[in-house]
Amino acid sequence: MPHVMISSKKCTGCHMCELACSAYHEGAYRPSVARLFSECNPTTAAIKGHTCLQTGCSKCQEACPNDAILTKEITVKVKGEFAGKEKVGDTVKGYVLVVDDDACTNCGECYDVCPTGVIHEHPTKGVAYKCDLCDGEPQCIAFCQNPHVLAVDLKVDKKDKELAQA
């Protein structure tokens, strides 16, 4: 049920989250394939965060003709020395949407429906890729470390809770 959110108000546009995300998933720094991103206008410094809402949205899963977006149980523990609103180091149990690489045909249905633009074709694997909450220790949240900022955080919404209770 948990998902990552970037607070557009708090974010400084340092892109540490994208860097950590890409290193964790790609084994090299490649933010062009990060699973989340912070869009920052250099002139106005306006920021808009883009993250996967997981089961709080599920549009990719609904659109997939091949059932290649799976709902997977996950236990998330946020790494963080500085306690933010949700960033408390507690364990949160719930669900995350992950891509089944074997079932994905790269048909692209999900790319077009994603409201936050965070599911894409992987440049080398030729299948869809998306946020999987780093097997329960989201690196994006860990690397949003400035105690005055703490913009990347874990959220749990109502629909997630209902799913967990069902």
Add this chain to the structure above:
Amino acid sequence: MDFYQGKVLRIDLSAGTSAVEPLNMEWAEKYIGGKGLLLRYMWEEVPPKVDPWAPESPVILMTGPFAGTNVSTASRLVVGCKSPATGILNDSYVGGSFAPEMKFAGYDAIIIKGESSEPVVVTIKDDVVAFVPAKPKYWGLKTSAIEEAMRRDFDEDAKTLSIGPAGENELVWACLSTDQYHKAGRGGHGALFGRKKLKAIAVRGTGSVPVGDAKAFLADMYRIHTEYVLTEDNLWANEEGTPVLGQIMSDAGVIPTRNWSSGTFDQMEGINSDAFIKIRTKNRACYQCAIGCRQFHEVDGIAGEGPEYETIAICGANCGIGDIAALAKFNQECDELGLDTISSGAVVALAMDLTEKGVKDFGLRFGEAEGYLKAPELISKREGIGAELALGTRALAAKYGRPDLAMEVKNLELPGYDPRGAFGMSLGYATSDRGGCHMRTYPIADEIVGGTLPPDSLVGKAQKVISGNPAEGMIGENFSSVKFSGIWCDFWAITPEQIAQILKHAWKREFSEDEVFQIGERVWNLGRLFNLREGVEPDDIPQKLYAAEGAHTTGASAGRSIGTATFKAALQEFYQLRGWDENGVPSEAKLAELGVDVRL
């Protein structure tokens, strides 16, 4: 090799061609990246005694090995050239996101030579390099507009390094801009872009920077951020930023005021940190920086980042301007035109001084905003008074027979610290490898902020200028040279031991603190050799900053003077401690000890 891309992109503007070659990894091992590797490449690439304006005189863009990773603040780019202002090396640093984007595109360095017959923009999308005519669409655009045009016409995620109108007009202190508010400010790289008819380089990289064991590296960087970066020593930059220095320097008699006629500004409360906090709107970070020191302000409809301390000092106090809106506007004008604010403020202050002394009426007076606000555009166009101001402080003061009023070292205008209030800065300015600069060593950190070294004495300062005083966060020339090879930002008070911990990830071996210092000393000596080869002026600063008759009569530093004999003796002490002869030439023994691999 992890972290390095191992590739250099060569751009020949005369031919309109590009080529890729391997990065010299032997040099990288000796000089790391950033400043060190830049200087090593400059030694080879700058033809000895070349006219800086000549087509064969290069501009080199160099990254550090950790650009495009989670190593905090290491996203800086260094731009190097033989400066058209000083005739010696100039390494100018800029934050933002250009260096990481270069790395993602696959390059550690870009070497630009030649001169285009027509104005041009170079676009780089990974391995595709294109030469796009800059006329009629791009030539003439201000810095925000050219960046926007590159995002619109080339790639929505393009990062652009560009010149404004000042660079197009080859103004000698024209700078390079990126992410709009970030400037490789000093030394005239923008002027050389203008001469080469290069409006901008726009880059988009979608590739990766290799990191080895990514999960182990992430875990170590998480620890390093927690233990070393997000500490009280560094978070001041996020909380207040450099405007905090204004009141401190004024109270200490250090802030240049009304063309260096005082060290204390009577209208400081108008432009001190409290005044800026009242108009603060946002705080932003450079790429891969956990600190985030970029403060945004809005006043009288002028919105944007800055000004930072040097601008507050030189374009504020030094011009007698205590009106925050006027200062913010002047800063914005310089940013948009692509002008270095330090040199711009310095020449305007000189013109104000010449006017008030009755030497020559430029229509500019200390504290009067109207003419002051028109100056940047006139300078960038060389129109009206701008035609003369564009000469720069040295030539302008000489023209009117008052060289004593030009506050520059080696023809680079001095930044915001008056050595009469902090004696150590005199040696820092005199021995700086790029002329008037506060970034090579920063005795201020200890003399004024830390407060363990007496500000009104030069005793023992030669050693401090070389080695710094790490316990008080005072950076010395050797350490800044290795730090800027990383390239770590000044605002992370990183230690040699912490640098060793990070270098280990790249080179897969242990580094001792001594070795880290030695790399820095090697880089500093290489820079000295370059300057000697090209012909450097004697190390000195404006005489009134040390002569007894130059002492201030007002402000907190009134009556203090270093004394000419004391200054000259300290300079000789500096040479001796460096292992250089009385003319500042490094000895063979010193070069051999440091493993410097070039000779005069």
